[in-house]
Structure formats: structure tokens, C-alpha cells
Amino acid sequence: MDARTEGRRIMNELMGDGYVEKKDANENAFNEAINSYSAEVCFGRVWARDGIDRKTRSMLNLAMLTALNRPAQLAHHVEGALNNGCTVEEIQEILLQAAVYCGLPAAGEAFKVTENVLRTHGHLD
Amino acid sequence: MDARTEGRRIMNELMGDGYVEKKDANENAFNEAINSYSAEVCFGRVWARDGIDRKTRSMLNLAMLTALNRPAQLAHHVEGALNNGCTVEEIQEILLQAAVYCGLPAAGEAFKVTENVLRTHGHLD
Amino acid sequence: MDARTEGRRIMNELMGDGYVEKKDANENAFNEAINSYSAEVCFGRVWARDGIDRKTRSMLNLAMLTALNRPAQLAHHVEGALNNGCTVEEIQEILLQAAVYCGLPAAGEAFKVTENVLRTHGHLD
Amino acid sequence: MDARTEGRRIMNELMGDGYVEKKDANENAFNEAINSYSAEVCFGRVWARDGIDRKTRSMLNLAMLTALNRPAQLAHHVEGALNNGCTVEEIQEILLQAAVYCGLPAAGEAFKVTENVLRTHGHLD
Amino acid sequence: MDARTEGRRIMNELMGDGYVEKKDANENAFNEAINSYSAEVCFGRVWARDGIDRKTRSMLNLAMLTALNRPAQLAHHVEGALNNGCTVEEIQEILLQAAVYCGLPAAGEAFKVTENVLRTHGHLD
Amino acid sequence: MDARTEGRRIMNELMGDGYVEKKDANENAFNEAINSYSAEVCFGRVWARDGIDRKTRSMLNLAMLTALNRPAQLAHHVEGALNNGCTVEEIQEILLQAAVYCGLPAAGEAFKVTENVLRTHGHLD
Numbered sequence: 070m071d072a073r074t075e076g077r078r079i080m081n082e083l084m085g086d087g088y089v090e091k092k093d094a095n096e097n098a099f100n101e102a103i104n105s106y107s108a109e110v111c112f113g114r115v116w117a118r119d120g121i122d123r124k125t126r127s128m129l130n131l132a133m134l135t136a137l138n139r140p141a142q143l144a145h146h147v148e149g150a151l152n153n154g155c156t157v158e159e160i161q162e163i164l165l166q167a168a169v170y171c172g173l174p175a176a177g178e179a180f181k182v183t184e185n186v187l188r189t190h191g192h193l194d
Numbered sequence: 195m196d197a198r199t200e201g202r203r204i205m206n207e208l209m210g211d212g213y214v215e216k217k218d219a220n221e222n223a224f225n226e227a228i229n230s231y232s233a234e235v236c237f238g239r240v241w242a243r244d245g246i247d248r249k250t251r252s253m254l255n256l257a258m259l260t261a262l263n264r265p266a267q268l269a270h271h272v273e274g275a276l277n278n279g280c281t282v283e284e285i286q287e288i289l290l291q292a293a294v295y296c297g298l299p300a301a302g303e304a305f306k307v308t309e310n311v312l313r314t315h316g317h318l319d
Numbered sequence: 320m321d322a323r324t325e326g327r328r329i330m331n332e333l334m335g336d337g338y339v340e341k342k343d344a345n346e347n348a349f350n351e352a353i354n355s356y357s358a359e360v361c362f363g364r365v366w367a368r369d370g371i372d373r374k375t376r377s378m379l380n381l382a383m384l385t386a387l388n389r390p391a392q393l394a395h396h397v398e399g400a401l402n403n404g405c406t407v408e409e410i411q412e413i414l415l416q417a418a419v420y421c422g423l424p425a426a427g428e429a430f431k432v433t434e435n436v437l438r439t440h441g442h443l444d
Numbered sequence: 445m446d447a448r449t450e451g452r453r454i455m456n457e458l459m460g461d462g463y464v465e466k467k468d469a470n471e472n473a474f475n476e477a478i479n480s481y482s483a484e485v486c487f488g489r490v491w492a493r494d495g496i497d498r499k500t501r502s503m504l505n506l507a508m509l510t511a512l513n514r515p516a517q518l519a520h521h522v523e524g525a526l527n528n529g530c531t532v533e534e535i536q537e538i539l540l541q542a543a544v545y546c547g548l549p550a551a552g553e554a555f556k557v558t559e560n561v562l563r564t565h566g567h568l569d
Numbered sequence: 570m571d572a573r574t575e576g577r578r579i580m581n582e583l584m585g586d587g588y589v590e591k592k593d594a595n596e597n598a599f600n601e602a603i604n605s606y607s608a609e610v611c612f613g614r615v616w617a618r619d620g621i622d623r624k625t626r627s628m629l630n631l632a633m634l635t636a637l638n639r640p641a642q643l644a645h646h647v648e649g650a651l652n653n654g655c656t657v658e659e660i661q662e663i664l665l666q667a668a669v670y671c672g673l674p675a676a677g678e679a680f681k682v683t684e685n686v687l688r689t690h691g692h693l694d
Numbered sequence: 695m696d697a698r699t700e701g702r703r704i705m706n707e708l709m710g711d712g713y714v715e716k717k718d719a720n721e722n723a724f725n726e727a728i729n730s731y732s733a734e735v736c737f738g739r740v741w742a743r744d745g746i747d748r749k750t751r752s753m754l755n756l757a758m759l760t761a762l763n764r765p766a767q768l769a770h771h772v773e774g775a776l777n778n779g780c781t782v783e784e785i786q787e788i789l790l791q792a793a794v795y796c797g798l799p800a801a802g803e804a805f806k807v808t809e810n811v812l813r814t815h816g817h818l819d
Binding site for chain 4: 296297299
């Protein structure tokens with residue numbers, strides 16, 4: 070399987086049915102460059118590797134996206150983490166650890182963003 | 195056990211014998227504030243929690259410290275990760291994933307810093 | 320007084336009546352971890368210290384939150400700064416100094432966020 | 445010509461008719477400090493210099509604002525880049541290069557922000 | 570007095586005798602651009618303003634430079650802060666507050682850098 | 695030509711004879727992952743594209759690496775920029791523009807790093 074096909078397959082498993090289709094439907098001559106990069110490099114080249122499992126990769130992403138101040142992508146990867154078997158308690162621990170290393174404002178915003186995703190998916194009353 | 199004692203015990207397990215003693219020997223009226231914060235808040239309050247295991251906490255730290263551009267602390271936590279059971283292959287995967295999310299310059303520097311620690315500890319010829 | 324009680328008291332003084340109550344009303348099993356961290360570590364352990372006064376702590380926060388690119392928390396701490404006796408002129412100076420050190424885009428956004436808070440509280444026509 | 449007048453002239457050329465007028469209409473005793481800084485330092489002192497042309501300055505800004513995580517200012521400078529002769533293809537290349545150096549989340553958000561500006565101005569179907 | 574002369578005078582007061590002279594001695598056709606910017610914009614335009622006193626400006630800089638991960642400039646501004654009347658205890662409080670907002674790695678490095686400056690200047694045994 | 699071969703060819707042209715050879719000589723089982731990523735993704739996939747020329751890509755990198763606080767990689771890319779036809783005056787303009795957008799500390803450090811490279815290569819007395 071080539072990197073693009075493999076990457077799209079992994080993205081689909083991570084983000085759930087409909088994510089790749091929606092990306093395809095919104096693709097145009099401009100964003101095609103970053104969509105290909107994402108499918109081939111991010112998912113086809115890196116997520117496709119063995120060595121650490123998918124759940125761990127999701128956990129690392131929650132930590133990095135909190136550190137990098139990227140709330141929109143964090144929201145997507147909270148969904149991915151849930152799909153990869155992370156529990157709400159584990160996500161809570163990751164973001165609390167981020168409070169120490171990235172600072173309280175970074176973690177506070179990550180908790181807010183994540184809370185919305187958890188509620189939308191019925192993981193929080 | 196109070197948070198400070200518990201935190202110092204965990205720090206010792208993470209960083210290996212001599213780390214806490216060396217910190218104590220270098221303590222003065224100025225850095226005492228951050229040493230206490232580190233022992234009580236970082237290790238006694240957060241690392242002491244259940245919910246995710248120590249090895250996972252170490253992995254998250256490698257990812258966050260790469261994102262945060264903190265090579266000196268990354269070097270310490272590579273030692274901690276090895277003590278917590280991370281393999282060289284797992285560390286390699288974490289830093290490669292960081293290349294995608296944090297950018298190549300962040301990951302390139304993290305590889306260099308980590309390579310030095312691995313060589314010092316006999317994990318790389 | 321324990322750190323949590325002391326922290327909540329300080330938060331209340333800083334952010335004004337209703338802030339802590341609103342946080343309590345929105346608390347759940349997930350965000351409880353970061354709320355406790357905020358009350359006990361941020362306010363109970365650090366804001367509770369002597370050595371620099373509350374107004375200076377507020378001024379430092381405006382500068383740090385601008386540097387850290389955290390507009391939502393900046394807005395809260397502009398309210399806190401006003402409650403702690405900062406004048407509009409002082410806030411203007413802090414953000415202008417941030418333009419030199421953090422760059423114009425950081426300061427430009429901080430001015431916009433702050434302007435909205437000032438107008439809401441009747442400090443700007 | 446003094447730096448302020450020169451800076452306002454350049455800002456007008458860069459951002460198009462109406463930008464400076466709109467800024468003037470919204471000026472007040474608070475934001476006047478950053479407006480002056482922007483006109484005199486950013487545009488009157490730096491953009492006014494020879495040595496690299498305006499189009500190149502715009503390209504550099506797209507790269508820096510992506511790295512700095514400033515989507516609102518990025519949107520303004522995409523308009524400026526188009527006014528300074530950047531093509532959609534060139535903007536696409538700049539943001540793709542940013543994916544490698546600043547990370548995929550930074551570039552992904554920059555593509556989204558830019559796509560909206562391009563569509564608004566009729567550069568994308 | 571023009572901005573450049575005023576800026577150089579303030580820099581001299583802040584950093585102590587010899588700082589401006591040393592900068593002048595090392596000036597060349599390349600770094601002249603940033604030296605002028607620093608003298609005229611940073612010191613002549615911003616530090617020269619009233620509204621907050623010099624000691625407060627120094628305190629803000631310690632907080633911002635910690636947040637921005639700029640240890641070399643932090644070291645200079647610790648000297649400036651001492652010259653502007655900051656006590657060691659105040660500096661300790663600023664950096665501890667930064668631990669909460671910017672994260673422990675940022676503050677840990679700021680404590681190390683500052684400790685060296687304090688020892689060099691006889692403020693720490 | 696495959697991406698890896700093409701990437702290595704471009705890296706060689708950018709960084710000058712000996713750079714790729716030195717990387718190869720230092721390659722081991724650990725850093726092989728990031729070296730391949732750099733050759734294939736950064737150079738083979740992005741630098742290899744048309745749309746903007748090599749000199750412009752170098753200029754963008756100087757701006758981004760200044761914004762990202764990566765002085766070691768900045769030094770390499772100053773060499774690359776000189777090899778790609780950037781003049782000292784153009785580099786000076788790029789870094790001065792970075793002072794406005796990324797802040798004076800970022801630009802000040804970039805000027806220092808660059809000055810050393812320029813002197814080593816005989817571009818500054």
C-alpha cells in the first residue's frame with residue numbers, strides 16, 4: 070500500500086467515519102497541498118510506524134497540542150484519543166501533567182476544549 | 195506521607211540515585227522556592243497520581259519538552275524515561291512524531307540532545 | 320487556613336464576587352482536577368505569598384499572558400488588574416512594552432482583548 | 445516625510461483603501477499607543493526601508509505569523525500579500541514550507557485562515 | 570533630546586557603566602540596524618515613557634523573558650532589575666509566579682540563569 | 695529520481711560540499727529516523743517543489759527560525775541563504791523585520807548568531 074492510501078486508512082480509523090470524506094469534499098486546488106502532506110507524511114509516514122501503539126500516539130498528541138497552543142486540533146485529537154481507547158481519566162491526567170510543564174493557562178484552555186468534546190460525545194453529564 | 199516527602203521519593207526513583215542529593219547540596223535561599231515547588235507540586239502532586247503510569251508520564255514529557263524548546267530539561271527526562279522502562283526505539287518514535295507536530299527544527303534538536311544522553315548511558319555505540 | 324480555602328478567598332478578591340461561585344456551579348468530575356490545581360497551587364501557594372503585592376502580580380500576568388498568547392485568560396486578568404488597582408494608563412504601558420519584547424502581533428491582539436474588557440467595565444467610552 | 449506619515453502611506457498601500465481610515469475611526473485614548481507604534485515603528489521605520497521589496501516582506505510575514513500562531517494578523521497580511529503581487533501558488537508554497545518547520549498544526553490552521561481570505565477576495569472557487 | 574540619545578542614556582542607567590560603550594565598540598555595518606532599533610525604539614520610545622516606573626518595567630521584563638525562553642537577555646535584565654532597585658526576594662517571587670503561568674521548565678531555567686547573575690554580583694553566597 | 699536522492703542533492707547544494715557526507719558519517723540507528731525524514735520530507739518533498747525559488751525559501755527560513763527560537767538551525771540556514779544568493783544586506787533586513795513581529799529579544803539573538811556565521815565566512819570584517 071502506498072503512503073497516501075495507508076495514511077487515509079489510518080486517519081479514517083483515528084477520526085472515525087466521515088472525517089476523510091468531509092476533507093475530500095472540501096478539497097480544492099489550494100488546500101490540496103496540505104491535505105496530501107497530512108495524509109502522506111503525518112499519517113502514512115509517521116502514524117503508520119510500529120514502535121509505539123496508536124493509543125500512546127494519541128496521548129502524546131494531546132500533550133503536544135496543549136504545549137503548542139492549538140485548541141482546534143486538540144479537539145480533533147481528543148476524539149481520536151477516545152477512538153484509540155483513551156479513558157476520560159487518562160485524558161484528565163495528561164492535561165493535568167501539562168499544567169505543570171506548559172503552565173496553567175495552557176492546561177486551563179485544554180480542559181475547556183476537551184470538556185466540550187467529551188460532552189458532545191456523551192462522556193460527561 | 196506529605197507531598198514534599200512523596201515528591202522527593204518519586205524524583206529519586208525517576209532521576210536515579212544522587213539527583214535529589216545533588217539538588218539539596220546546591221540549594222540556597224534563592225532556588226529553595228523553585229526546588230520546593232518542583233518537589234511538592236510537580237512530583238508530589240502530579241507525578242504521584244495514579245491514572246497513567248510512570249512510563250507514560252515520561253513519554254508525555256519528552257513530547258512536551260520538545261514542543262516547549264527546553265533541551266536541558268529534555269536531557270534529564272530522557273534519563274528518567276530510560277529509568278521508567280522506555281526503550282530507545284520508543285524514544286525515537288516519540289521524537290519522530292514530534293517532527294510532524296512541532297516541526298523539524300524542534301525534533302532535530304531533540305534528537306541531538308537525546309543522542310548525547312543515550313551515548314553517555316551506553317545505549318548507543 | 321489550608322491552601323485551597325486561602326486560594327479561593329484570593330481568587331474571589333481578584334476576580335470579583337461571583338467568579339468562584341460560577342466555577343463551582345460548572346464543576347464536574349473532569350474539570351475538578353484543574354480547578355483544584357488552580358485554587359491550591361496558583362492562588363493558594365503562589366498568589367498567597369508576600370514579597371510582591373497583588374497589583375504587581377496582576378501586572379506581571381498581563382505581560383506573561385501576552386507573551387504566552389492566551390487572550391481568554393488575559394481578559395480575566397485585565398479584570399483582576401483593575402480590581403487590584405491598576406489604572407488604564409498602566410495597563411496601556413504594560414502592553415506597549417510587550418510590543419517591543421513579544422512583537423507587535425502579540426501586543427496588537429492584547430490591546431484588542433483589553434479594549435473590550437475596559438469598555439465592558441466603563442473604563443473607555 | 446516623517447515616519448508616521450510615511451508609515452500610514454505604506455499601510456494604506458499594503459492593506460488597501462479604507463484600512464487606515466477604519467483604524468482612525470476606531471482610535472481612542474487607549475489603543476492610540478499601539479496604533480502610533482504600528483504606524484511609526486512597524487511601517488514608518490521597517491517597511492519603509494529598501495533592501496528587500498514589499499512582496500518579499502509580505503512573504504516573510506506570512507511565514508512569521510504562521511510560526512507565531514497569530515491567525516487574525518495572518519488574515520490581514522494575506523490580503524497585503526495579494527496586494528503586493530503574491531500569487532495564490534506562492535502563498536501555498538510558503539504555508540507548505542511552514543508545515544515542515546513550524547509543524548503541521550501551525551500550517552493546517554494557516555491554510556484554513558488563508559483559504560477564507562482567498563475565497564472572500566475571489567481567488568478560490 | 571532625540572530618541573536615540575535618550576535611549577542610550579536610559580540603557581546606560583539600566584545596564585550600568587560600560588554596557589553602551591561595549592556595544593559601540595562591537596558595532597559594525599551589520600548589527601548597526603538592530604543596535605539603532607534597540608536604542609531608539611526599545612529604550613528611546615518605550616522605556617523613556619512615564620506611566621510605570623523603571624523598577625516595574627524591569628520586573629515585567631523578567632516575566633516576559635522567562636515566558637519567551639530568552640535566557641541570555643534574561644541575564645542582562647536581571648542586572649538591570651538589580652540596578653533599578655529590585656530585591657533578590659522580589660526576583661524570586663516573579664520567577665516563582667512564572668512557574669505557574671509559563672510552566673516549571675521555563676521557571677527552572679530562569680532560576681538557574683538568575684542564580685548565576687546573583688552570585689556574580691555578590692547577592693548570593 | 696526518488697525523494698530521498700533528490701532531497702540529498704538539494705541539501706548538498708544548499709549547505710555546501712561536505713554537509714551531507716558529515717551527516718552520513720554521524721548516522722546511527724537512532725538518528726537515522728530524523729535524517730531520513732529531513733532528506734525525504736523537508737528537502738525531497740518541500741524544497742524540491744517549484745513555485746518559489748530557493749533564495750526565497752532561504753529567506754523564509756531565516757524568518758521562521760528566528761520566530762521559532764532555533765539559533766543552531768538558523769546558523770545553518772544563514773550559510774544556506776548565502777549559498778542561495780542572499781546578500782548580507784538582505785539578511786539584515788529580514789532580521790530587522792523579525793524585530794517588529796517576533797520581538798527584540800528574538801531578533802537580537804538572531805543578529806548575534808548570524809554575525810558569527812558572516813564573520814566565519816569572510817562577509818564581515
